[in-house]
Amino acid sequence: MRAAIVLAAGSLMIGGALLASVGAAAPDPVPETPAAAPAETLKSAADFVSIKDPAARSVALFTEAGKVITSPRCLNCHPVQRAPTQGEDRHPHNPPMVGGQAGHGPVGLPCGSCHGPANVRTWGQDVQSIPGDPKWALAPAEMAWQGKSLGAICAQIKNPARNGGRSLAELHHHMAQDHLVGWAWSPGDGRRPAPGTQARFGELVQAWIDTGAKCPKA
Numbered sequence: 001m002r003a004a005i006v007l008a009a010g011s012l013m014i015g016g017a018l019l020a021s022v023g024a025a026a027p028d029p030v031p032e033t034p035a036a037a038p039a040e041t042l043k044s045a046a047d048f049v050s051i052k053d054p055a056a057r058s059v060a061l062f063t064e065a066g067k068v069i070t071s072p073r074c075l076n077c078h079p080v081q082r083a084p085t086q087g088e089d090r091h092p093h094n095p096p097m098v099g100g101q102a103g104h105g106p107v108g109l110p111c112g113s114c115h116g117p118a119n120v121r122t123w124g125q126d127v128q129s130i131p132g133d134p135k136w137a138l139a140p141a142e143m144a145w146q147g148k149s150l151g152a153i154c155a156q157i158k159n160p161a162r163n164g165g166r167s168l169a170e171l172h173h174h175m176a177q178d179h180l181v182g183w184a185w186s187p188g189d190g191r192r193p194a195p196g197t198q199a200r201f202g203e204l205v206q207a208w209i210d211t212g213a214k215c216p217k218a
């Protein structure tokens with residue numbers, strides 16, 4: 001744990017130095033994210049039973065689950081441009097970072113050199129914590145979501161050729177149980193959690209599958 005904190009502090013200095021050196025070209029500072037901001041709400045699967053047509057209900061369920069999927073906590077790791085983004089506004093990762101061949105970062109500077117197995121508090125004002133999870137890595141290109149419509153994301157996440165070979169049941173398990181996905185609801189100081197809870201999100205995904213896993217048009 002101590003080693004992780006020292007590494008983390010070192011990396012922040014790298015970030016600061018880089019920011020200073022690029023001067024005017026530096027990205028805007030991270031906007032203040034009130035630590036106590038209430039999480040956005042997420043409706044439960046039961047809220048949708050009044051929609052009688054299963055296909056219409058399925059679309060409505062996925063649209064609700066989409067509040068999580070398109071939250072910054074998920075999108076920051078599912079970019080199209082092969083580089084992670086940060087914060088509520090999805091600004092480029094500071095220091096500059098790329099996914100590298102396997103999503104674990106460039107040779108010599110893997111994600112894990114800064115992102116430990118758990119979130120680590122920092123002493124910074126702008127950056128209050130460094131997020132962490134044992135599996136921290138960039139999502140592969142075929143799982144890129146940023147800038148895509150919810151309908152397009154829906155179509156690709158249920159396509160086994162693009163979702164890591166997962167069946168719908170395995171997809172549900174990943175959404176509802178995966179520890180890295182769960183990080184989005186306890187993302188560390190200075191970040192807003194994803195809406196609702198992982199359990200409620202998992203129920204929405206299950207109900208979406210049970211109603212035929214229909215996708216929104218756009």
Ligand code: HEC
Nearest residue numbers: 069073074077136137138139143156157162163164181184
């Ligand atoms: C730290 C980066 C990171 C975060 C944050 C993250 N993911 Fe991922 N995600 C990955 C990686 C890496 C993979 C590929 C690994 C795998 O297939 O098991 C992946 C794969 C997936 C998949 C597999 C199928 C597909 O088509 O994309 C789903 C579903 C998914 N993530 C959902 C989510 C959701 C929902 C959130 C937010 C609540 C989220 N992820 C947040 C890194 C991340």
Ligand code: HEC
Nearest residue numbers: 011073076077084086087098099104105110111114137138
């Ligand atoms: C040199 C250190 C360093 C390396 C290497 C690094 N990161 Fe980061 N990363 C950070 C710091 C520090 C933060 C917190 C910044 C903040 O919250 O403003 C961060 C934040 C993030 C976030 C933002 C989470 C959110 O929702 O706001 C993502 C996503 C991320 N890193 C992904 C990655 C991935 C993927 C890799 C490897 C490909 C990686 N990082 C490599 C230091 C690093």
